Amino acid sequence: MIPELGHFALILALAVALVQGSLPFVGAARGDIRLMALGSTAALTQAFLVILAFAALTQAYVTSDFSVANVVANSHSAKPLLYKISGVWGNHEGSMLLWALILALFGAAVALFGSNLPDSLRARVLGVQALIGVGFLAFLLFTSNPFERVSPAPPDGNGLNPLLQDPGLAFHPPLLYLGYVGFSVTYAFAIAALLEGRVDVAWARWVRPWTLAAWCFLTCGIALGSWWAYYILGWGGFWFWDPVENASLMPWLAGTALLHSAIVVEKRDALKSWTVLLAILAFSLSLLGTFLVRSGVLTSVHAFAQDPARGLYILGFLLLVTGGGLALYAWQAPKLVSNALFQPVSREGALILNNLLLCTLAATVLLGTLYPLFLDLVTGDKVSVGPPFFNATFVPLCAPLFAALCVGPFLAWKRAEIAPALARLRIAFAVSVVAAIVAAAAIDGRATLSAIAFGFGVWLIAGSVTEFVVRARRGRLRTMTRAAIGMTISHAALGVVVLGSVATASWQVEMIRTMKPGETAQFAGYGVRLEQVAPLQGPNYIAERATLTLTDGGKPYTTLTPERRLFTVQRRQISETSIHTNLLRDLYATLGEGDATQGWTIRLYWNPLAPWIWLGAGLCALGGFVSLTDRRLRVGAPRRSRPAVQAAE
Amino acid sequence: MRRLVRVAALLLACSPAFATEPSEMLKDPALEARAREIGRALRCVVCQNQAIDDSNAEVARDMRRAVRERLAAGDRDEAVMAFMTARYGDYVLLKPPFKPGTLVLWLGGPLVLLLAGGALLLAARKRRAPEPPAPLSEEERARVDALLRRDDA
Amino acid sequence: MNRALFLLPLMMLVILAGFFGWSLLSGRDPASIGSVMIGRPAPALPFATAELKSGKPVLVNFFASWCTPCLAEHPLFMRLKEREKATIVGIAWKDKPEAARAWLARLGDPFAAVGFDQDGKLALDWGLSGVPETYLIDAKGIVRLHFRGPLTERDLGTILPLLKAGS
Numbered sequence: 003m004i005p006e007l008g009h010f011a012l013i014l015a016l017a018v019a020l021v022q023g024s025l026p027f028v029g030a031a032r033g034d035i036r037l038m039a040l041g042s043t044a045a046l047t048q049a050f051l052v053i054l055a056f057a058a059l060t061q062a063y064v065t066s067d068f069s070v071a072n073v074v075a076n077s078h079s080a081k082p083l084l085y086k087i088s089g090v091w092g093n094h095e096g097s098m099l100l101w102a103l104i105l106a107l108f109g110a111a112v113a114l115f116g117s118n119l120p121d122s123l124r125a126r127v128l129g130v131q132a133l134i135g136v137g138f139l140a141f142l143l144f145t146s147n148p149f150e151r152v153s154p155a156p157p158d159g160n161g162l163n164p165l166l167q168d169p170g171l172a173f174h175p176p177l178l179y180l181g182y183v184g185f186s187v188t189y190a191f192a193i194a195a196l197l198e199g200r201v202d203v204a205w206a207r208w209v210r211p212w213t214l215a216a217w218c219f220l221t222c223g224i225a226l227g228s229w230w231a232y233y234i235l236g237w238g239g240f241w242f243w244d245p246v247e248n249a250s251l252m253p254w255l256a257g258t259a260l261l262h263s264a265i266v267v268e269k270r271d272a273l274k275s276w277t278v279l280l281a282i283l284a285f286s287l288s289l290l291g292t293f294l295v296r297s298g299v300l301t302s303v304h305a306f307a308q309d310p311a312r313g314l315y316i317l318g319f320l321l322l323v324t325g326g327g328l329a330l331y332a333w334q335a336p337k338l339v340s341n342a343l344f345q346p347v348s349r350e351g352a353l354i355l356n357n358l359l360l361c362t363l364a365a366t367v368l369l370g371t372l373y374p375l376f377l378d379l380v381t382g383d384k385v386s387v388g389p390p391f392f393n394a395t396f397v398p399l400c401a402p403l404f405a406a407l408c409v410g411p412f413l414a415w416k417r418a419e420i421a422p423a424l425a426r427l428r429i430a431f432a433v434s435v436v437a438a439i440v441a442a443a444a445i446d447g448r449a450t451l452s453a454i455a456f457g458f459g460v461w462l463i464a465g466s467v468t469e470f471v472v473r474a475r476r477g478r479l480r481t482m483t484r485a486a487i488g489m490t491i492s493h494a495a496l497g498v499v500v501l502g503s504v505a506t507a508s509w510q511v512e513m514i515r516t517m518k519p520g521e522t523a524q525f526a527g528y529g530v531r532l533e534q535v536a537p538l539q540g541p542n543y544i545a546e547r548a549t550l551t552l553t554d555g556g557k558p559y560t561t562l563t564p565e566r567r568l569f570t571v572q573r574r575q576i577s578e579t580s581i582h583t584n585l586l587r588d589l590y591a592t593l594g595e596g597d598a599t600q601g602w603t604i605r606l607y608w609n610p611l612a613p614w615i616w617l618g619a620g621l622c623a624l625g626g627f628v629s630l631t632d633r634r635l636r637v638g639a640p641r642r643s644r645p646a647v648q649a650a651e
Numbered sequence: 652m653r654r655l656v657r658v659a660a661l662l663l664a665c666s667p668a669f670a671t672e673p674s675e676m677l678k679d680p681a682l683e684a685r686a687r688e689i690g691r692a693l694r695c696v697v698c699q700n701q702a703i704d705d706s707n708a709e710v711a712r713d714m715r716r717a718v719r720e721r722l723a724a725g726d727r728d729e730a731v732m733a734f735m736t737a738r739y740g741d742y743v744l745l746k747p748p749f750k751p752g753t754l755v756l757w758l759g760g761p762l763v764l765l766l767a768g769g770a771l772l773l774a775a776r777k778r779r780a781p782e783p784p785a786p787l788s789e790e791e792r793a794r795v796d797a798l799l800r801r802d803d804a
Numbered sequence: 805m806n807r808a809l810f811l812l813p814l815m816m817l818v819i820l821a822g823f824f825g826w827s828l829l830s831g832r833d834p835a836s837i838g839s840v841m842i843g844r845p846a847p848a849l850p851f852a853t854a855e856l857k858s859g860k861p862v863l864v865n866f867f868a869s870w871c872t873p874c875l876a877e878h879p880l881f882m883r884l885k886e887r888e889k890a891t892i893v894g895i896a897w898k899d900k901p902e903a904a905r906a907w908l909a910r911l912g913d914p915f916a917a918v919g920f921d922q923d924g925k926l927a928l929d930w931g932l933s934g935v936p937e938t939y940l941i942d943a944k945g946i947v948r949l950h951f952r953g954p955l956t957e958r959d960l961g962t963i964l965p966l967l968k969a970g971s
Contacts, residue, residue, distance in 0.1 A: 237705055244700050279813060286817075299827045301699045301834045313828050321821050328814040335810050346775045358767055366760035372823070373747075373756045375834070379826055383752050384838045386694045388702070388745025395760050516673045594672070603672055696837055696933040709898060710933050713924035738931040740840035 005070050008058025009149040012099075015051035015106070016139040018044050022109075022132035026125035030197075038121045041128035042113035048135065049110035056090075056103045059148050063090050069155035072096060072148045078161035078571050080542040088172035089162045094296060094312075095148035097175060101292075102138045104176075104183040109135065112187060112212075119208060126194035127187070134186050137319045145312055161542070161571035170230035178223030178250060182288035184216025185253060188260065189285035192278045193327055196334040201274040206267035209281065211630055213264060216284075217257045218626035224250050225619030232615075236577045236592045238510060238607045240503070240615055243392045245300045248371040249291030252364050256284040259360040262353050270350060270415060272342035275335040276357070282331060286324035287364070293320050299375060345417040352410035359403040366395050397455070404458045404500070407493060408465025412472075426472055430464035445509055452508035459504060462497025466490050488629025495621030502614030511608035518601040526589075526608035529553040535593070535602055543567040545578070548593045548602060552582075564593040564604075588612040671704055675712070677719050686719050689731055693718070694745050702745060839931055839939075839950035846941045847929040852893045852917040856945060861967050863892045864939040865915070866932055868899040869907035874936045877954035881914035884960075890967055895919045897927055897935050940966055 022044035029037025062070045063086045066079045076093040077086055085092075091100040109131045116124045142148070165171070191209045195201045227250065232240040241247065260280040266273040294300050297313025344350040370387045377383050408430065412423035424431075438457025442450050470490045473482060513525045517532040524530070533549040545567040552559045565578035582589040587610045594603030671690065677683040690704030695711040703711040703718075714735065721731045735743050747753045827834075841847075846856060846864070855862055865881060867874040884890040894915035896904035901920045908918070921927050930939065933952065940949035940963060948966055951959055 235705070239705070242700065275810070283813070293824070297824070297828060299824055299832075299834060310828050310831075314825075317821060317824050317828065321817070324817050325814065325821070328817055332807075332811045332814050336807060346772070351775075354771060358764065358771065361767070362760055362764040365763045369756060369759045372820075373753075375827055376755075376823060377752055378832065378834075379823060379830070381752060382838070384740060384742040384836075385747045385753060385756075386700075386742055386745050387747060387756065388694060388700060390692055390746035391756075394746065395757070399760065399764070514671060514673055514676070699835075708934075709924065710927070713928055716923075717925070717928055736840075738840070738928060739933075740838065740931075742837050 004058050004061055005067070005149040005151065008055040008062075009147065011051045011054040011058065012139060012143055012149075015048050015055065015102075016136065016143060018048045018051060019132045019135040019139055022048060023129050023136055026129040026132075030122040030125040030129075033122070035121060038125035041125045041132075042116075044132065045106075045109040045113040045128050048132070049106040052099075052103045052106040052139075056099055059096060059099060060087060060090050062149075063087065066159070068157070068159055069151050069153070070148075071150045071152045074152055074156055074159045076162050077159040078542060079158055080571075081162060081167070082541050084169065084172060085162055085167045088166070091175050092162050092166045092171075095142070095146040097179075098138065098142050098146055099148050100176065101179055101183060102135065102142060104179050105131070105135050105138060105186060108183055108187050112190075123191075123194050123198065123205075123208075126197055127190040130190035130193045131186060134190075134323060137323070141312075141315055141319065145315055161569070164543070164567070164569040164572055164574050164576045165234065167542075167569075168230060168234060170226055170233070174223060174226045174230060177219050177226055181216050181218075181220025181223050181250075181257075182253060182285075182291065184212060184219055185257060185281075185285040185288050187212040188216065188281045189323075189327065192281035193330060195278060196327075196330045199334055199337055201267065201278055201338050203268055203271055206264050206277070207634065210261075210264055210268065213257065213261055213281075213284075214626050214630045217254070217261055218623045218630070220250070220254050220257060221619060221623040221626065224254060225616050225623075228619075229616050232612070233579045233581060233590075234576070236579060237512075237605065238506065238588070238590050238609050238612065240506065240612070243370070243387075243389045245371050246291075246295055248367050249287075249294050252367050252371075253284050253287040253291065255360050255364040255367070256280055256287050259357045259364075260284050262356050262360075266350055266353050270342045270344070272340040272344070272350060273354070274338040274340050275331075278335060278338070279331060280357075282324070282327040286320070286327070289316075289320045289323060293317060294371070300371070344415070347413065347420050348418045349410065349413045349415045351418075352406060352413050355406055356403065356410065359399060359406075363396060363399055363403075366399065367392070370395070401458065404462055404496075407496070408461060408469070411469045411489070411493075427465055427468055430461060430468045433464045434458070434461035452504055455504040455508075456501065459497045459500035462500060463494045464497075466494035466497065469493075483634070484632040485629045485634070488625040488627075488632070490625070491628060492622045492625030495618045495625055498614050498618030498621060500618075502611045502616075502618055505611035506609045506615065509610050513604075513606040515604060516596065516601040517604045519598070521601070525552075525606050527554070528559060528589075529556070530604075530606065532602070532604060535596075535598075538565065540567060542571065543569045543576075546593065548591075548604065550580075550591055550604070550606075552589065560589070562589065562591040564591045566593050566595075583613050585613050585617070586611065671715060672712075675715055675719065677723065682719075682722050685728060686715070686722055689718050689722075689728060690715055692732070692745055693735055694743050696739055696743065836952065837933065839947075839952075841931050841939065841947040842950055844947055845945050846939070846947050847926075849893060849895070849917075849919060849926070851919040855891055855893050855916050856941065858891065859943050860891055861943055861948075861969070862941045863890055863963070863967075864895070864930075864941060865892060866895045866897045866921075866927060866930070866935050866937045867904075868897050868935045869903045870899065871935045873954040875911075877936055877938075877956070878911050878914070880955050880957070880960070882912050884963075884967075885914040888964065888967060891916050893917050893919070895921050895926060897921050897932070898924055942966065942969075 022041055025037050026041035028034070029040065059072070062073050063077055064083070066073065066077060066086070068074050072093065072095050076096070077089045081089065089096070091097045109128060112124065112127055112131065116127070119127070188209055191205070191212065195205050227247070228240045231242065232238060260277065263273050263277045263280055267277050293313070293316045297316060298310060299313065370391055373387055374385055377385055408427060409420070409423050412426055434457045437460040438453045441456040442453035445453070473479060473486070511526050513523065515523060517523065519532055519534050522529060522531045529552065531551050531553070533551055535546055535548045538545040538547045545565045547563055547565045550562040550564070552562065560582045562580040562582060564580040567576045567578055568574070569576065577592050580591045587608060590607040590609055592605045594605060596602030671687070677686060687704060691702045693703045693714060695701045695703045695706035695708055697708040697710055698706045703714045717734070718731055721734055726734070732744070741748055747756060749757055849856060849864070863884065881892055885892055892915050894917070896918065899920070899922070904918070904920065908915070919926070936954050938951040938955055939947050942948045949962060
């Protein structure tokens, strides 16, 4: 009964979305306040209905209702409760429902918090939002109904992919979707602005919190995914340039560029059409990621069950959303002129350079991800584009970006001098050069490139700190906006991420050897002893658990307990790593194959600064959240009375 | 159907983690280090986007062993790579070779940067060219700036 | 000029979508890795030199007794041998010789010669990625076709003409 209710709620939600996607537009065109207000009511109703549907599916999972096909295919009665719940979105249908849910929630948020928006703009934003919702709800109902029943109901389910039965991966998709779908609001704002033919300072301020929120969630989502890969894949790698990872990186890069270009619109009323384009692209790249994961055009470790029919639907939807947006853009954007003049060396110029580099990075990732597909279709040749390619193309492009990142905040708007800005960064530069030299000297000379990269990480932190100190010295600390503080945090945090990734990738220490219980070894300055390998019974798996004691100078230091789990339902083996961290390095252990007579394969890694990767990513998102609390965004109901000020230059 | 079978086989073969085993490793640490380096640059032909160094598929194991045999026999790194591409094609190289078919791949990014950067510079120059007939005096500029600032606040 | 610039993103999207549509509609298998062996002389098979030099097209099949898809394609090979008089060479990959022999004894042996590749070295020379895989060698000893995964009825359509062409 409840699954049918959920299904019915979805159908109703589709009907409501259709209303929300049509009448408010009419209202906005005619200036009919009642029709425009309908948008908000409909958005709230739609959100309520999708929540209902989502709750219905969750209920089926929690109670292990095996008369629902989706539950049978992805759940099992012996699964822990957390994974019964996360199983809801651990499959194609459920994750699409989660997508629709977040989309509806964002729509409701616009309706609730958008009281400062002009009626017509809000109506149009909600209308666009609803049209996207129609696409997803129809997709769910017509191709991927999560509420389908099976008869007779089997006694138990097939279980969830063991790789997904992990706390990190339980929350990774919701965060990622909050990011992807958050960009739909930005997209809706862009489309509404194009429809109105008006992009100005006020618009930029209204869009900013939504972009920021989406960007923060996406940052967290990507970081969580990377952390999961780090501890599940068993050798301490944290980024693999897999198509699915790339699919999440592209909207992040576009979103980061958007955050920066929107500042130019907000402060200087310039770069309007470019910012609108980025707003469209950020969401389009999110949709592209969904398409790549679900259509089966690319292979990936993480891909969902692939189905060309669904692929065609999403492709059509992608074409409609992106193509519609870009066509409207081609038609309307030329009208968005800006008269704000500025010199190439200026804050505006620096932000344009930032956008240029970020977009080149995104283009590089896009090309690398899709090239095997292009080449195969055109010539039939098979190539692989893997980490070494991206290390050779993506990483060098980061150098100018990072170099310029610390200089930009010192440049004045409109026209600036580069020399004084550089003079202020003298100390920061000296510190980073010393750091690079120390890194090169401490580790063998072969790692010079890594040492330079390490220097860049220090530069980012030192440069951001310098900027903060200069401000503080001028006595501007008290008037410093939260947005500025957020910027400093995020920029410095990027440096933390760089330090963590460079150190882990370049200076990892590894030990792979066969050990028998009682055997000892030396590793990274610690004494290691394999105490025992004992069998273990988990809720839905059986495991072997090794106990490794580490001693430091003869004194007990810590115990690592890596496991090898065999999930009985799927008959898949998963390695459960054991990590000891002191925030400066991780000691990382995995248990490989073996038995009592031959001994077990033990892998130990010393990953310097590894925790900084995720610490930095968290800080980066925190900077975004701090910026989100800026007074101007909370109170700031910018009125759209004055005509755009034309700067005289 | 064939595809389904293959996918199922892949899932069984490619659970992550268990890769290079101690028993496979070479005694000579320098040679072993080279073998690991090569192993990270070669793609497993069964798994998706995994290097043979971190794949536990049977073929990946054979490939790792072959790499070590070639190295022990005195082959240079390039010769080992050539040995693999002769059998599996460019597909096994995680870093695609620079050749006509991959020109767009390698040069696409830099080209975007050059074209867009060049266009921006041109636009900046064009914008600067027609100087306004009567440039503002310092005093006027200060006034305008003050007005603008007031407006922003 | 400016107008065209604003159309650029749309045009790029159309190109991109064109590729995606092409890929989806062509039924391309993204997991296929192809084979560079096609068009090249077949690598040596020490146990089947006579078969490969017979001047007739030869099918080379890598199989294993532990491999379920191999079970699925086995009847096709029996048919090819009995009805089409095809010369088929089998190589048991990563399999104990006794197990492979027992498997063939139980299901029927379609092979003119059987080799054993326990350590997978032979397979590496053929660019194998797993079992089952099948190659067609023409009368001149050149590899013409390669099939990854079990052979199906449909594949016979491409195999039979080439088999007949040489003999």
